[in-house]
Amino acid sequence: MLGKTSPTTAESGEALRRRWRLGEKLIESWIFLAGILTIVVLLGIIALLLKEGLPAFWYTSPWEFLFGTKWYPVSEPPTFGITSFFVATLWVTLVATAISVPIGVACAAYLAEVAPAKVRETVKPIIEILAGIPSVVMGFIGLMLLSPLVQSAFNLNTGLCGLTAGIMLSLMSLPIIISVSEDALRAVPDDFREASYALGATKWETIRHVCIPGALSGITAAVMLGVGRAIGETMTVLMIAGGALAVPVSPTDPMMPMTAAIASGIGNAVRGGLQYQALFAIGLILFVITLAVNLIADRVLERQKRKFAR
Amino acid sequence: MVVVLVVTIIALGGGGGSSINIIGSNTVTPLSSVWAEEFMKTHPDVSIAVSGPGSGVGIAALINGTADICQASRKIKQSEIDQAEVNGVEPYEIQVATDALSVVVHPSNPVSELTIAQLSAIYTGQITNWNEVGGNDVEIVAIARDTNSGTHVFFKEHVVQMKGLTTEDKSLEYGGDVLMLPSTEEGVSQVASNPNAIFYPGLGYVTEEVKPLAIKQMADSTGVLPSVQTALDGTYPIARPLLFYTDGEPSDVIKDFIDYCLSSEGQDKVIEVGYVPLE
Amino acid sequence: MRAGAVSKRQLSQRSAFSLLIVATIIVALPVLAIVIQIIVNGADAISLEFLTESPSQAGKAGGILPAIVGTFYLMLGTILVALPLGVMAGIYLTEYARDNRFTRAINLAIVNLAGVPSIVYGLFGLGVFVLLFHFGMSLLSASLTLACQALAMTVTTSREAILAVPREYREGSLAVGATRWQTIRHLVLPQASPGIITGAVLAMSRAAGETAPILVVGAAFLLPGLPQSPFDQFMALPYHLYTVAAHVPGMPKSTMWGVALVLLVVVLSFNVLATIIRLRARQWRYSL
Numbered sequence: 097m098l099g100k101t102s103p104t105t106a107e108s109g110e111a112l113r114r115r116w117r118l119g120e121k122l123i124e125s126w127i128f129l130a131g132i133l134t135i136v137v138l139l140g141i142i143a144l145l146l147k148e149g150l151p152a153f154w155y156t157s158p159w160e161f162l163f164g165t166k167w168y169p170v171s172e173p174p175t176f177g178i179t180s181f182f183v184a185t186l187w188v189t190l191v192a193t194a195i196s197v198p199i200g201v202a203c204a205a206y207l208a209e210v211a212p213a214k215v216r217e218t219v220k221p222i223i224e225i226l227a228g229i230p231s232v233v234m235g236f237i238g239l240m241l242l243s244p245l246v247q248s249a250f251n252l253n254t255g256l257c258g259l260t261a262g263i264m265l266s267l268m269s270l271p272i273i274i275s276v277s278e279d280a281l282r283a284v285p286d287d288f289r290e291a292s293y294a295l296g297a298t299k300w301e302t303i304r305h306v307c308i309p310g311a312l313s314g315i316t317a318a319v320m321l322g323v324g325r326a327i328g329e330t331m332t333v334l335m336i337a338g339g340a341l342a343v344p345v346s347p348t349d350p351m352m353p354m355t356a357a358i359a360s361g362i363g364n365a366v367r368g369g370l371q372y373q374a375l376f377a378i379g380l381i382l383f384v385i386t387l388a389v390n391l392i393a394d395r396v397l398e399r400q401k402r403k404f405a406r
Numbered sequence: 407m408v409v410v411l412v413v414t415i416i417a418l419g420g421g422g423g424s425s426i427n428i429i430g431s432n433t434v435t436p437l438s439s440v441w442a443e444e445f446m447k448t449h450p451d452v453s454i455a456v457s458g459p460g461s462g463v464g465i466a467a468l469i470n471g472t473a474d475i476c477q478a479s480r481k482i483k484q485s486e487i488d489q490a491e492v493n494g495v496e497p498y499e500i501q502v503a504t505d506a507l508s509v510v511v512h513p514s515n516p517v518s519e520l521t522i523a524q525l526s527a528i529y530t531g532q533i534t535n536w537n538e539v540g541g542n543d544v545e546i547v548a549i550a551r552d553t554n555s556g557t558h559v560f561f562k563e564h565v566v567q568m569k570g571l572t573t574e575d576k577s578l579e580y581g582g583d584v585l586m587l588p589s590t591e592e593g594v595s596q597v598a599s600n601p602n603a604i605f606y607p608g609l610g611y612v613t614e615e616v617k618p619l620a621i622k623q624m625a626d627s628t629g630v631l632p633s634v635q636t637a638l639d640g641t642y643p644i645a646r647p648l649l650f651y652t653d654g655e656p657s658d659v660i661k662d663f664i665d666y667c668l669s670s671e672g673q674d675k676v677i678e679v680g681y682v683p684l685e
Numbered sequence: 686m687r688a689g690a691v692s693k694r695q696l697s698q699r700s701a702f703s704l705l706i707v708a709t710i711i712v713a714l715p716v717l718a719i720v721i722q723i724i725v726n727g728a729d730a731i732s733l734e735f736l737t738e739s740p741s742q743a744g745k746a747g748g749i750l751p752a753i754v755g756t757f758y759l760m761l762g763t764i765l766v767a768l769p770l771g772v773m774a775g776i777y778l779t780e781y782a783r784d785n786r787f788t789r790a791i792n793l794a795i796v797n798l799a800g801v802p803s804i805v806y807g808l809f810g811l812g813v814f815v816l817l818f819h820f821g822m823s824l825l826s827a828s829l830t831l832a833c834q835a836l837a838m839t840v841t842t843s844r845e846a847i848l849a850v851p852r853e854y855r856e857g858s859l860a861v862g863a864t865r866w867q868t869i870r871h872l873v874l875p876q877a878s879p880g881i882i883t884g885a886v887l888a889m890s891r892a893a894g895e896t897a898p899i900l901v902v903g904a905a906f907l908l909p910g911l912p913q914s915p916f917d918q919f920m921a922l923p924y925h926l927y928t929v930a931a932h933v934p935g936m937p938k939s940t941m942w943g944v945a946l947v948l949l950v951v952v953l954s955f956n957v958l959a960t961i962i963r964l965r966a967r968q969w970r971y972s973l
Binding site (some may be wrong): 116120123127128135140145147198203207210224228229231234298299300328331335367375376379382389 | 694695697698701702704705706708709711712713715716717719720722723769770771773774776777778781782790791793794795796797798799800801802803804805806807808809811812813816833836837840864865866867890893894895896897900901923926927941945948949952953956960
């Protein structure tokens with residue numbers, strides 16, 4: 097297993113070993129290059145977004161870009177203001193989070209603490225299926241099935257609104273929230289639970305006062321990851337959020353989140369032109385936001401791991 | 407390892423046989439695909455690829471040299487012509503068909519005709535209730551395409567901004583409550599299921615589930631329903647050309663293909679797909 | 686303790702548990718509803734013709750073979766790039782990297798890459814592969830873009846799979862005189878392979894379902910034949926679903942559901958494959 101040939105004389109043994117070491121050095125340098133690849137790609141993304149997106153701010157002042165409400169990329173002269181997109185992203189994320197967090201944490205608590213093994217074994221694959229459904233299929237389902245329901249249930253003019261998009265987004269965030277929360281709950285040592293039972297608490301009281309508080313940082317991280325997912329989702333909101341340009345004042349308004357704004361315009365944008373730059377600028381802002389959210393989630397998860405490390 | 411792989415692939419790449427790359431508007435795509443399919447039946451050594459997603463990308467691809475034909479549902483802009491010249495590309499325009507933009511509403515909507523001015527006011531958000539144009543007392547749900555679509559631009563210039571009429575106003579924009587949808591199919595199905603919606607799909611997208619409106623140029627004109635006939639004789643006011651752009655005058659295979667599209671056989675296909683032929 | 690007090694707390698436990706169960710049902714039901722709807726509505730469109738022919742009449746007739754093939758090529762291209770690089774990066778992080786600022790930067794980069802929205806990857810692919818490298822709107826550009834997205838996943842799963850190999854195995858190998866690389870190549874990697882392969886399969890499943898990046902990088906609507914080289918244009922299932930649900934006049938609804946069904950089957954079968962590999966890992970490892 098360790099060598100293909102065995103040396104017959106002392107000299108050829110030395111030569112063989114030297115060849116091994118050279119070959120190994122070569123492989124090791126490849127490995128090192130691969131190791132830094134992730135940094136290279138990340139820096140590449142940042143560099144590209146800056147290169148193509150920053151010029152947008154020479155045409156439109158950052159203040160006007162971020163807080164302006166007029167987005168008319170094909171007018172002459174074009175105006176670029178993204179407040180409506182930003183608020184729309186906030187709305188759909190809010191709806192998605194408000195639905196997926198309580199349900200997700202409750203489901204995680206059930207699976208981690210209460211559910212009998214058979215139930216766990218049935219439910220977990222279902223959640224994995226949910227995690228695997230592609231976003232375009234979710235958008236399609238939202239379009240065909242959910243939006244007519246929302247329209248009649250809330251007596252709206254149209255079912256294509258932030259609420260419909262938020263509901264489908266919540267379905268997409270649920271698997272990550274459930275899985276990370278479940279891991280966090282499992283990480284709480286059994287000694288804590290035993291101690292609680294010893295004091296006479298019921299299982300529910302233990303979950304409520306010991307397990308969940310103990311897993312809180314992990315659950316927070318789960319929520320942040322779910323939020324990050326909702327902010328970054330494109331196809332679903334493109335197809336069902338409605339695409340109206342006015343600043344949305346209620347979740348039942350049709351709206352256009354930032355991801356959809358990029359997708360809606362990239363087809364028409366002449367490369368290097370003003371609209372192209374503005375779309376990359378939105379991409380830059382989106383990147384920064386999701387970066388911040390995921391970094392915070394990662395920090396919190398590290399803290400959780402260190403808390404219960406043995 | 408990967409570098410070796412990539413180099414090998416590059417060395418092997420580049421297939422033989424003639425090919426035509428058509429890139430651009432999603433409005434023209436169904437038409438180009440049918441033409442391509444028919445043309446390839448009689449010319450098996452030619453392969454034609456058709457892609458969307460928008461007129462803007464098609465023009466850019468023509469300028470970059472990655473497209474042989476740009477299919478567009480709007481005219482090329484001056485700024486794009488300038489950029490083409492910088493890159494040594496000379497956009498050559500050929501009209502291949504016409505599209506009548508039908509304004510459709512739900513079949514239960516009592517309104518059957520509108521003037522251009524009324525349409526403009528609906529889409530700028532000035533008119534918000536159907537009863538202002540002779541319909542029921544309900545809010546109008548105005549649906550449009552997003553900026554990826556050449557249709558968005560065309561409708562804006564010719565209807566919202568009322569190009570060519572005395573009331574032309576270049577400062578008008580789509581209203582903030584107008585739904586900008588990523589697809590025509592979505593817009594049509596919304597109208598089919600929503601009694602208060604209005605939308606402007608191309609003639610080929612009109613189904614029995616929606617009702618086209620007669621459009622009046624002015625308040626005192628007669629309303630004209632969109633059809634192949636009215637688009638051809640010019641009585642329908644919202645008709646737009648569907649265009650192919652090539653780099654310079656087309657030659658060889660590209661010329662053969664475009665000749666086919668403009669032939670009577672090709673133009674018959676236009677009606678099949680749902681658009682308006684050239685004569 | 687009084688009997689009455691105990692039963693009140695028992696009662697609140699029972700209602701709390703019911704709420705938890707309701708939450709779980711709220712999660713499970715929509716999934717089943719969605720899958721069943723797709724199967725029921727899409728089954729009509731599925732036929733041998735649908736699966737083996739090219740689209741005709743702008744997608745209203747014929748089949749979706751090029752989209753299926755395009756999706757498989759995309760998955761293949763993605764994993765050919767992302768897997769070797771991911772494994773090597775995983776090896777670097779577990780076997781060679783020291784715990785310094787540099788390594789922490791790499792770990793940070795991985796976390797960040799995992800969170801980048803897919804449309805931003807699309808913009809990246811457009812700017813770098815399509816335009817800068819002049820690869821055009823091709824399989825190559827799309828695969829490289831999806832590979833960048835998959836990289837975070839392959840690195841992470843490889844790293845975890847390699848870390849899970851017990852230290853004693855490595856020490857035993859080094860003790861009998863093997864070099865570090867020989868240990869990795871002949872001992873660690875084979876032991877870690879189920880985990881690595883699971884990660885690869887999941888990455889392929891993800892690549893199969895992504896739409897936003899290929900929308901920006903430029904999938905085609907209609908191609909006359911199958912792609913012959915990586916520089917050719919391609920069709921793909923998710924983009925086809927988006928297109929048929931969106932851009933073709935008079936598209937029969939059953940066709941849309943049919944495409945959704947095929948896409949779902951492709952994606953989920955890879956997920957199932959990954960699970961099977963994960964479960965069989967133990968037997969696999971002992972047989973090595």
